[in-house]
Amino acid sequence: MLVNDASSQHWTVEGPQGKWDRMTAMVRPVLGRLPNRLLTTGNPILHSSAMLPSGWPRKINLSDADVAHLQWVNLEMMSIGDIGRIEKPIVWTLHDMWAFCGAEHVTEDFRWRDGYLRTNRPSPESGFDLNRWVWQRKRKAWRRPMHIVAPSHWLADCVRQSVLMCGWPVSVIHNPLDTEVWRPIEKHSARQLLGLTSAGPLLLFGTFGANAAPHKGFDLLLSSLQHLREQMGDLHLLILGQNAPREPLDLGFPVYYMGHLHDDLSLRVLYSAADVIVIPSRIENLPNMGVESLACGTPVVAFDTCGLPDIISHQQTGYLAKAFDAEDLAHGIQWVLEDSERYAWLATQAREDAVARFSYQKVARQYMDVYHQAIRDA
Secondary structure, three states: OEOOOOOOOOOOOEOOOHHHHHHHHHHHHHHHOHHHHHEEOOOOOOEOOOOOOOOHHHHHHHOOOOOEEEOOOOOOOOOHHHHHOOOOOEEEEOOOOHHHOOOEOOOOOOHHHHOOOOOOOOOOOEEOOHHHHHHHHHHHHOOOOOEEEEOOHHHHHHHHHOOOOOOOOEEEOOOOEOOOOOOOOOHHHHHHHHOOOOOOOEEEEEOOOHHHOHHHOHHHHHHHHHHHHHHOOOOEEEEEOOOOOOOOOOOOOOEEEEEOOOOHHHHHHHHHHOOEEEEOOOOOOOOHHHHHHHHOOOOEEEEOOOOHHHOOOEOOOEEEEOOOOHHHHHHHHHHHHOOHHHHHHHHHHHHHHHHHHHEHHHHHHHHHHHHHHHHHHO
């Protein structure tokens, strides 16, 4: 596996070789962001130009690999031209929208579907049309169809509708999860470990700097909590990804700030301690938090949009609220929690569904089929 930052010491993982390569790997993302300064946009999400050439195509082409499997190759790990110079059959697993967009990783406009024209820039975007420039470079460099893997049906449909990749082979394969590692811990024990034994029903949500990202739907969650104030006075909130601020927002319920948890065991304890997880996003592919929660036997509530229906089976492993209806999101949280017998059934279904659909064995078989198809089509 070739990676830009080799944090693993496993012999199969190869990162930049030598001091110079490691140094340039640190500098490249900074240089790659320079064109972003020429763009004024209302989209605060990451934009990637992918303009700096690297040595990866030569390494891949000289390797004995039968297939080049790309994952997230941004922050100037590889340029757009680099990807086009790979001679092996390519399988590319998408983790956001960048591959078929311009420079955007997530966007709510539809230039990727209509073409990046001079006449269809979204307001209030101005300055250098970075997205059109990046998209045109992709069209020029990527002449040979790649086998695209989308973790959700929503993202696969976006690929099929895009000007850049329409007609390319697309498969839906969910991101894998080690369901032997991610498994339930008895709820009372999990709460004891976190010091939460005196709390009422616990609602967990994550906010890794997402409050300022419109597609994460924090504003919708706030509205939903307003609806819950009268119905669920004993509810407590768990917030993952943020320490207690000096001036915390009044969310209407007692709040436990859990900070940043970086190891699987701590997250597994947290998911098991919670009674329900809410993901209020407007745009999501296949969020790990939802899949990991199900594997730990904790139901998930979210909007019926994008990749979230690929995680949640409505009223079987959680609740899918009407898209962006904050009141229905609140109703879904209440519905999951209000009946203890139904809750126990939901928790069991959540675990069984996660094992059936996201386990390593299931996903590995699906990828083998795609690899063989890519080789046959080469």
